[in-house]
Amino acid sequence: MQKQVVVIGGGPGGYVAAIRAAQLGARVTVIEQERLGGTCLNIGCIPTKALLHTAELYRTMQKSKALGLQMDNLRIDWPALQNRKNNLVNRLVKGVDSLLKANGIVVMTAKAALSPERTLVADGQAVPADIIILATGSEPVKLAFPGADLPGVIDSTEALNLPAVPKSLIIIGGGVIGVEFAALFSSLGAQVTVVEAQSQILPGTDSELAGRLRQELTRQGVKFYTETRLEAAEAGEQGYRAKVVTGDKVETIDGEYLLVAVGRKPRTEGIGLKEAGINLECGRIMVDRHFATNLPAVYAVGDCNGQLMLAHAASAQGIAAVEHALGEQAEYCGASIPSCIYTTPEAASVGYTEEALQKQGVAYIAGRFALIANGKALIEDGQSGFVKILAQESSGKVVGVHMLGPGATEMIAEGALAIRMGAAINDLITTIHAHPTISEAVGEAALAAKHLAIHLPPQQKASD
Numbered sequence: 001m002q003k004q005v006v007v008i009g010g011g012p013g014g015y016v017a018a019i020r021a022a023q024l025g026a027r028v029t030v031i032e033q034e035r036l037g038g039t040c041l042n043i044g045c046i047p048t049k050a051l052l053h054t055a056e057l058y059r060t061m062q063k064s065k066a067l068g069l070q071m072d073n074l075r076i077d078w079p080a081l082q083n084r085k086n087n088l089v090n091r092l093v094k095g096v097d098s099l100l101k102a103n104g105i106v107v108m109t110a111k112a113a114l115s116p117e118r119t120l121v122a123d124g125q126a127v128p129a130d131i132i133i134l135a136t137g138s139e140p141v142k143l144a145f146p147g148a149d150l151p152g153v154i155d156s157t158e159a160l161n162l163p164a165v166p167k168s169l170i171i172i173g174g175g176v177i178g179v180e181f182a183a184l185f186s187s188l189g190a191q192v193t194v195v196e197a198q199s200q201i202l203p204g205t206d207s208e209l210a211g212r213l214r215q216e217l218t219r220q221g222v223k224f225y226t227e228t229r230l231e232a233a234e235a236g237e238q239g240y241r242a243k244v245v246t247g248d249k250v251e252t253i254d255g256e257y258l259l260v261a262v263g264r265k266p267r268t269e270g271i272g273l274k275e276a277g278i279n280l281e282c283g284r285i286m287v288d289r290h291f292a293t294n295l296p297a298v299y300a301v302g303d304c305n306g307q308l309m310l311a312h313a314a315s316a317q318g319i320a321a322v323e324h325a326l327g328e329q330a331e332y333c334g335a336s337i338p339s340c341i342y343t344t345p346e347a348a349s350v351g352y353t354e355e356a357l358q359k360q361g362v363a364y365i366a367g368r369f370a371l372i373a374n375g376k377a378l379i380e381d382g383q384s385g386f387v388k389i390l391a392q393e394s395s396g397k398v399v400g401v402h403m404l405g406p407g408a409t410e411m412i413a414e415g416a417l418a419i420r421m422g423a424a425i426n427d428l429i430t431t432i433h434a435h436p437t438i439s440e441a442v443g444e445a446a447l448a449a450k451h452l453a454i455h456l457p458p459q460q461k462a463s464d
Contacts, residue, residue, distance in 0.1 A: 002025060002026065002027055003025075003026045003027070003130045003131055003325075003326060004026070004027045004028075004029070004128055004129055004130045004131070005018070005021040005026040005027070005028045005029070005129070005130065005131045005132075005133065005322065005325070005326075006028075006029045006030075006031065006112075006120055006127055006128075006129035006131070006132050006133070007021075007028065007029070007030045007031070007132075007133040007135055008031050008112045008120075008132065008133065008134050008135060008136055008271070009030075009031075009032060009038065009134070009135035009136045009137055009302075009304075010030050010031075010032030010035075010036040010037065010038060010096070010100075010107070010135075011037060011038015011039060011040060011041075011135060011137050011302065011311075011314065012037075012038060012040050012041075012302065012311040012312070012314045012315045012318075013038075013135035013137070013301040013302030013303070013304075013311075013314030013315060013317060013318040014030060014032070014038065014133065014135030014301075014302070014318065015030060015036060015037075015038075015096050015099070015100060016314075016315040016318045016319060017133045017135060017301060017318030017319065017321060017322045018030045018100060018103075018105050018133075018318075019099060019100070019103050019105070020318065020319045020322050020323065021131075021133075021322040021325075021326065022103040022104055022105055023103070024322065024323070024326045024328065025326075026131070026322075026326060028103075028104075028105045028106070029105070029106040029107075029108060029127065029129075030100060030105055030106070030107050030108070031108045031110055031112040031122050031127070032107065032108070032109060033109070033110060033111040033112070035093055036093050036096045036097055036100070036107070037089075037092060037093045037096050038135075038137050038311075039137050039138065039264075039303075040311040041089060041092050041093055041096070042089060042093065043156070043157045043160060044156075044311070045311055046088060046089055046092060047085050047086075047088075047089055047160050048156075048160065048180055048181075048184070048342070049342055050084065050085040050088050050089075051081065051085055051160070051184055052180065052183065052184050052342050052343075052344075054076075054081050054084075055183070055184050055187035055188050055344075056187065056344045058074070058076060058187060058188060059187045059220075059344060060381075061074055062074065063381070076165060076188055076189070078164055078165055082161070085160070108122055108127075110122040110123040111123060111271075112127070112271065113270070113271040113272040114132075114271065114272040114273060114275070114276035114278070114298075115272060115275070115276065116272070116275045116276060118276050118277070118295060118298075120132060121272075130297060131297045131298075131299070131322070131325045131326070132297065132298045132299070133299050133300075133301060133318065133321055133322065133325075134273075134285060134293070134298065134299065134300040134301070134304055135300075135301050135302050135304065135314065135318060136266075136267045136268060136271060136303075136304045137266075137267050137302060137303045137304060138264040138265055138266050138267050138303035138304065138309060139264060139265060139267045140155045140156060140157070140260070140261075140263075140264055140265075141262050141263045141264060141265050142155075142260070143172065143230065143260055143262060145230055145231065145232055145233065146231075146232040146233070146234075147232050147233030147234050147240075148233065148260075150233060150234075150235070150240065150258075152239050152240045152256070152257045152258060153233055153240065153257075153258045153260060154257055154258070154259050154260070155259070155260055155261070156177055156181065156259070156261055159181055159257075159259050159261075162257070165185065165188045165189060165190060166185065166190050166255070166256040166257050167189075167190060167191065167238070167256050168190055168191040168192070168193075168238050168239075168254065168255040168256050169181075169182075169185050169190050169191070169192050169193070169255050169256060169257050169258075169259060170193050170195065170240070170242050170253050170254075170255035170257070170258045170259065171192060171193065171194045171195065171259045171261055172195050172230050172242070172258065172259065172260045172261065172262060173194075173195075173196065173260065173261040173262035173263065174194045174195070174196030174198075174200075174201035174202065174203075174224065174226070175196075175201075175202060175203065175261070175262070175263055176202065176339075176341055177261040177263070177264075178194055178196070178201075178259070178261040178262075179194070179201060179202060179213070179217070179341060179343060180341065180342055180343060181259060181261060182194050182217060182222045183217060183220075183222070183342075183343035183344060186217070186220055186221050186222050187220070187344065190256075191221070191223075191255075192221070192222045192223070193222075193223045193224075193225070193253050193255065194222060194223070194224050194225070195225045195228050195229075195230060195242070195244055195253070196224065196225065196226045196227075196228065197227070197228065197229050198226065198227065199226055199227050200214075200226060201213070201214050201224060201226065202341070202347075204353075205339075205341075205347075205349060205353070206349055206353040206354060206355070206388070206400075206402045207353070207354070207355060208354070208388065208402070209347055209349060209388075209402045209403075209404055212384070212385075212386065212404050213341070213343060213345070213347050213404060215384075216343075216344075216345060216384055216404075217343065220344075225244060225246060225251075225253075227246060227247070228244050228245065228246040229244065229245050230242055230243070230244055231243040231244060231245055231250075233258050236252075236254045236255075237254055238254040238255055238256055239254070239255060239256040239257060240254070240255055240256070240257065240258045241253065241254050241255075242254075242255070242258055264303065264309055265283055265306075266283050266284045266285065266303055266304045266305070266306050267303070267304060268280060268283055268284065268285060268304055269283070273285065276295065277294070277295060278293050278294065278295060278298070278300075279293065279294045282306075283306075284304065284305055284306030284307075285300035285304050285305045285306075286305075287299070287300050287305050287307075289332075290320065290321065290324040290330060291305065291317050291320060291321040291324070291332075292321070292324070292325075297325065299321040299322075299324075299325060301314055301317035301318045301320075301321050302314030302317060302318065305317075307334070308334065308337060310337065310339065312337065312338075313334070313337050316332055316337070317332060319332075320332035333420055335351060335419060335420075336350060336351070336416045336417075336419040336420035337350070337416070338350040338412040338413070338415065338416045340408075340409035340412065341409075342409060345382055345384065345385050345404050345405045345406060345408065346403075346404070346405065346406065346407065346408040346409045347402075347403065347404050347408055348402075348403045348408040348409045348411070348412035348415075349400070349401070349402045349403070349412070350400070350401050350412055350415045350416045350419060351390070351398070351399050351400035351401060351415070351419045352390060352399045352400040353390075353400060353402070354366065354390060354400075356400075357390065357399070357400070362392065362399075363392070363393040363394065364390050364391060364392055364393055364399065365390070365391050365392075365393050365396075365425075365449045365450075366388060366389070366390050366391075366449060367388065367389045367391075367425070367445040367446055367447065367448035367449025367450070367453075368386055368387070368388045368445060368448055369386060369387050369388075369441045369444040369445040369447075369448050369453060369455075369456070370383075370385075370386045370456075371383055371384070371385040371386055371387070371405045371438065371441055372384070373444075373455045373456060374436075374438055374440060374441050374444075374455075375435075375436045376436040376437050376438045376440070377405055377406060377438050377441070379436070380406040380407075380438070381406075382405040382406035382438065384404075384405075385403070385404040385405025385406070385408070386403070386404055386405065386441075386445075387401075387402075387403050387405075387411075387441040387442055387444070387445040388400075388401070388402045388403070388445060389401050389415075389425070389428065389442070389445045389446055389448075389449055390402075391424070391425045391449055395424065396424040396425045396426060397422060397423070397424050398415070398418045398419055398423050398424065398425060398427075398428065399419065400415075400419075401414075401415025401416075401418065401419070401442075403415075405438060405441075406438055407438050407439075411438065411439050411442065414428075414439065414442055415442070425446050425449050425450065426446075428442060428443060428446035429443060429446045429447055429450075429452075431443065444456070
């Protein structure tokens with residue numbers, strides 16, 4: 001008998017789950033209260049990367065003479081850039097709609113909720129479902145502080161649609177969102193200050209990677225405060241003034257806007273989850289390894305389960321959930337999911353950090369290769385980057401890969417594949433990387449783990 005699968009949410013977790021369910025022969029309905037594509041396509045991954053791409057080009061072209069180019073009157077056309085960003089978003093949203101239609105999936109624009117009787121309701125109407133996939137996504141965390149309701153105190157959605165590039169910007173939060181916006185607006189000419197409560201930016205990221213990226217962004221003009229908390233905001237000379245505290249020291253920072261980017265939280269309120277008996281913990285939906293909730297035939301994927309707030313993780317979870325729900329053999333490998341930061345230079349990681357291995361008492365070896373010794377990186381002005389590979393000391397099995405430099409967000413796929421396949425350092429060493437490419441640094445980092453790097457002098461090999 002054909003199963004009826006209903007997916008609540010049309011973002012990367014929801015629409016991918018819907019397509020996979022249709023491939024497996026189910027009748028599928030997607031209920032989305034806003035626009036298909038979710039946060040990622042509409043107000044997250046895609047629009048930010050569209051702006052960051054232009055910002056990177058702008059920064060590069062400011063060095064045009066060194067590149068052998070003569071250019072006059074280089075300037076930012078912010079309205080045109082906004083138009084390009086919006087066109088890209090609309091094109092991809094339409095693409096999702098077309099894919100769903102092509103797979104025979106019904107799309108409803110409505111707000112869905114579970115009833116106390118554990119049935120599904122959309123805008124007051126009952127929707128029959130044998131299997132329910134919750135893919136409700138996330139929303140920005142809002143801080144409560146004096147001045148939080150001032151008009152120039154904005155979130156990431158508003159930052160994407162400012163009327164002009166600000167002359168100065170205060171960013172509260174030095175995680176991925178905050179750091180990417182810092183890189184964006186700094187490249188476009190704004191004076192940017194980042195305030196982070198923890199001891200390093202990008203908390204949870206490999207500390208060497210986070211530290212090197214901080215150095216690069218500082219060199220580009222971004223100012224950082226760490227172990228610093230926001231006390232209040234008020235009107236100031238440039239627009240707004242933030243009162244911040246570092247230890248016992250109180251300072252004020254001025255900016256045209258104050259962007260609060262302290263992360264996101266699962267969107268799980270107002271959809272009847274508690275009333276239906278769904279287990280929640282700190283607002284996130286509790287699931288098992290198949291992403292099943294405590295209710296029969298109800299699954300939760302993506303940001304709403306709080307495991308890993310990444311679009312590609314949501315998609316993989318969506319596929320695994322519907323495959324399990326429909327009786328297929330589902331596979332999901334969370335250990336090989338990469339994380340990417342689209343700054344200049346780019347940063348990317350997969351697997352364990354050194355700090356995590358040390359905390360667990362795992363004996364490991366580390367191979368590092370600086371991109372200053374890579375020809376293609378020098379061509380692309382990426383000499384400040386590096387590749388680091390971590391492997392178990394006993395087996396040589398690759399357990400972590402961390403990169404900083406041009407194309408890092410693309411190259412990290414090799415690290416993800418190595419971890420997924422259980423590859424050892426020798427497998428990376430004997431994989432021949434094309435020349436000249438920045439990916440050669442992966443093979444060199446693997447060699448460096450054995451003190452055998454070809455393009456490092458002997459004293460550096462010994463010190464690694």
